Amino acid sequence: MLRIIKERIHQKYHTLDYPRKQPTLSPRFMGRPSLTPVDCGDCRACYAACPTGALLPIEGAPHSTPTLDMGRCTFCGACRAACPKQAIAFTGEHRMAAFKREDLLVVPGQPAPHETTPTVPGEFSIFRRSLKLRQISAAGCAACEADCNVLGTLVYDLPKFGIDFVASPRHADGVVVTGPVSENMRLAVLDTYNAMPEPRLVVAVGACAISGGLFRDGAQCNNGITDILAVDLFVPGCPPNPWTILDGLLALKK
Numbered sequence: 405m406l407r408i409i410k411e412r413i414h415q416k417y418h419t420l421d422y423p424r425k426q427p428t429l430s431p432r433f434m435g436r437p438s439l440t441p442v443d444c445g446d447c448r449a450c451y452a453a454c455p456t457g458a459l460l461p462i463e464g465a466p467h468s469t470p471t472l473d474m475g476r477c478t479f480c481g482a483c484r485a486a487c488p489k490q491a492i493a494f495t496g497e498h499r500m501a502a503f504k505r506e507d508l509l510v511v512p513g514q515p516a517p518h519e520t521t522p523t524v525p526g527e528f529s530i531f532r533r534s535l536k537l538r539q540i541s542a543a544g545c546a547a548c549e550a551d552c553n554v555l556g557t558l559v560y561d562l563p564k565f566g567i568d569f570v571a572s573p574r575h576a577d578g579v580v581v582t583g584p585v586s587e588n589m590r591l592a593v594l595d596t597y598n599a600m601p602e603p604r605l606v607v608a609v610g611a612c613a614i615s616g617g618l619f620r621d622g623a624q625c626n627n628g629i630t631d632i633l634a635v636d637l638f639v640p641g642c643p644p645n646p647w648t649i650l651d652g653l654l655a656l657k658k
């Protein structure tokens with residue numbers, strides 16, 4: 405027994421005091437994109453490099469730095485590498501979740517929406533004390549699922565916030581959907597959603613669930629859960645960093 409106590413003292417406390425203390429992420433982490441407005445001329449290098457069509461020309465300004473849709477982005481960095489004008493960069497900011505799909509659009513030279521507008525819808529206030537979620541893996545590659553699972557470990561300690569993943573939709577306040585939702589998962593997703601008592605939330609985690617990601621417009625896939633149900637929280641990434649997911653879930657409880 406003494407040996408165990410000694411070992412616990414030696415190991416110290418590993419759960420981060422989030423959100424009061426922000427995590428230190430690897431310098432290689434690619435967080436919220438930062439776009440510098442430049443005159444691109446006829447260059448289309450970033451459009452050509454992007455595997456998911458996440459870069460969108462700005463209406464009325466087709467020769468300037470494009471808008472970047474984080475809902476489609478896999479954060480692969482190919483556009484950054486392709487740009488001869490260094491107009492595309494990725495910051496270390498992990499807080500990227502949004503309640504509105506349009507807030508996932510990063511516009512050159514404009515601050516992030518969450519820095520300028522309150523984003524917490526009032527109807528979610530009933531979940532402030534306890535939030536139970538059912539996870540549905542709807543044809544994902546298992547990376548988003550792994551980053552949801554890791555939230556239960558001692559570093560993140562999701563249950564200390566009153567948030568838990570539960571086994572039955574009957575006990576859930578919302579579903580967390582990962583993957584593009586293949587056609588053969590569509591019915592299971594709808595059955596799970598309909599089995600939850602109202603009010604019920606839908607959280608889309610990862611590029612696939614938000615937009616289809618790399619599987620977008622595939623013959624056997626939907627373009628994410630957004631094709632099927634109204635989504636209340638979007639968590640971008642491929643996969644999203646666990647801190648990005650946690651930050652989004654905590655926003656539901658503010």
Ligand code: SF4
Nearest residue numbers: 454477478480481483
């Ligand atoms: S980082 Fe995102 S926007 Fe850039 S090429 Fe990759 S998927 Fe496309």
Ligand code: SF4
Nearest residue numbers: 444447449450487491
């Ligand atoms: S952002 Fe960079 S790579 Fe993309 S079109 Fe402009 S100059 Fe070319």
